[in-house]
Amino acid sequence: MSVPLFVSERSKPQMTAQPLSVGCLIFERMDQIDFTGPFEVLSRMPDTTIQVIGKERTPVRDVQGFRLSPDVSIAEVELFDVLLVPGGYGQQMLMHDEEVLKLIRDNVQNKRLLFSVCTGALLCGAAGVLAGRQITTHWSARNLMPYYGAVLADARVVVDGNIITAAGVTAGLDAALVLVALLRGDAAAQEIQLAIEYAPNPIFQSGTPENAPAEVFKNFKQKYEPIGTAREAEAIRYAANDTSTRIHLADTKDKSC
Secondary structure (H helix, E strand, O other): OOEEEEEOOOOOOOOOOOOEEEEEEOOOOOOHHHHHHHHHHHOOOOOEEEEEEEOOOOOEEOOOOOEEOOOEEHHHOOOOOEEEEOOOHHHHHHOOOHHHHHHHHHHHHOOOEEEEEOOHHHHHHHOOOOOOOEEOOOHHHHHHHHHHOOEEOOEEEEEEOOEEEEOOOOHHHHHHHHHHHHHHOHHHHHHHHHHOOOOOOOOOOOOOOOOOOHHHHHHHHHHHHHHHHHHHHHHHHHHHOOHHHHHHHHHHHHHHO
């Protein structure tokens, strides 16, 4: 990523002293850190309540088997000030789940904040809320986002009006701190950062395709190919059935000529 943070020209979320509600969606085969990373930050945001949402109240397991339990089902909730949508391989099973997609749409259409982490952006795209919006996502899915009408920004965290997106997995921590800074002020975000000793200094420099050794990148791509192929097929199917996306894709191609 060329920059850590990109903020569009749309009106960004305003600082507030009002109590805030955060809803965190969880589902089978998600990436738990897409949720637990931001949770570590947002749970410390002053005067904030968090509810963990599942399709049902039954526990789910993330893609590595980590067990997570929802507080409420989707059917039991209304709107949240912030809705967190994580990613992970299990996202693919929800791309036609109208209950999940409606939850996302309702929050955006009612001017609430949508916070997408990693390939949660694909779910947001399927909900139809990303057309014309500047976003980021995991590097492996960036090429798919124009199919959903989204405009890619080369940043780890992107703020575009009431939609905040994080790049892959660990970027959710950065985006959560940005969200706290927007809603409660820089000092609140900095205090949380200090409390959780968030001071990245990685031992290895293999966190992006540009930095990863060639053999490491090749091995990952081979393992990722099945889900990558399925995600691409779904993105193409969506674009073929969505007029606004087809127009956006045509405009993109014209500008690249």
